[in-house]
Amino acid sequence: MNVTVKVAEESGWKSESKKMPFMRGPMPLRRTTYYLEQGHILLRDSVRIFSINFHGKPNPLQKGAREFVFWHWAQLQYKNPSVQLVKHNNISVTPFGQAFLVNGDEVLLDFEGKTRQEIHDVIKNVLGKTELVLRREQLEQTLQKNPANFGSEFNRHCLCEVQGQQPCSSVLPVPSYLKGGFRWTKSRP
């Protein structure tokens, strides 16, 4: 804060670049990858569009929705990149959330009189993936990533890198009985 002004004054000129570059906006903490990764709501695959109506200058009943959007909207989009998130400002008196599912169904959530935490929990419980589902998805992902695989896309390029396997053919010649020419032609007696 005042350190930068002091430095600027000492050097004789004020520079923008001497200030912390990204501490902009009302709560720049929300703009860190660490904060965005902390999003707890992972919407179900059937939810394709989620919209919320909040108010820029809320009365006590509308406050929770405004706070939810302020703190959690970016987190929600970061964690659910394939969901279209839509914000409505002041279109109606009551704050509400609408989720549109793949089959066209609509899920309506009433946010009037609720706090930020209550709104967060409602969305998580109604539209979010349960812990069981998340754990199953995690296991499925690890199954796909078989650590025994080798190749250009994996950690080990060639099997010769594993101890106990055949040495690399670039270093030592491959024995004839393993070569294709022998195996497909000369192995037959």
Next chain:
Amino acid sequence: MSRFIQKSQVPIDFLMGRVVKLSSVGLDRKSCAQVRVRRNEYNSYLHQFYAKSEDFWAFDGQGGARLGDLVLIRQMTEPLTRKVQHQVERTVFKHGNIVDPITKRRVVQDEFVDESLAKKALIEKVLLGDKKTPAAPEDEQEALGFDEEHEAQLERLHNLRLSDSSPSSSSSR
């Protein structure tokens, strides 16, 4: 800066947007609507999302879509033309006639229409009493003077307040 902007991963088969243009295609003049859809793009340098608009032409089978309506569009299995790939599934909010989905009451500028009409009726009741309109110029001699009119209005307001605060009266929301 542009290398930090990641394109939106939202697939285009089911979207929500606003109607910005109306037109028609083909010899049989099938009505279409151009829908402006906003999808968020992530800027990995600023760690912030910015809405990016895209326009999609959608076939309006029912013909109910009007300019400014908030609609849901879905990609058609057999597109109408090269440009018209989507169809309007339903209107979520009609332009100029916003109905609160929870209370099902019409909303005009942060106020329920039935509430604002009730307020207007109350004000008229206080100001005019039994008369429907203020006194016409021809009836000037019959009409009350300003002070008398004002006193009558204050009395009506006082009576309304008393009736409102009495335990038997029901509170309006």
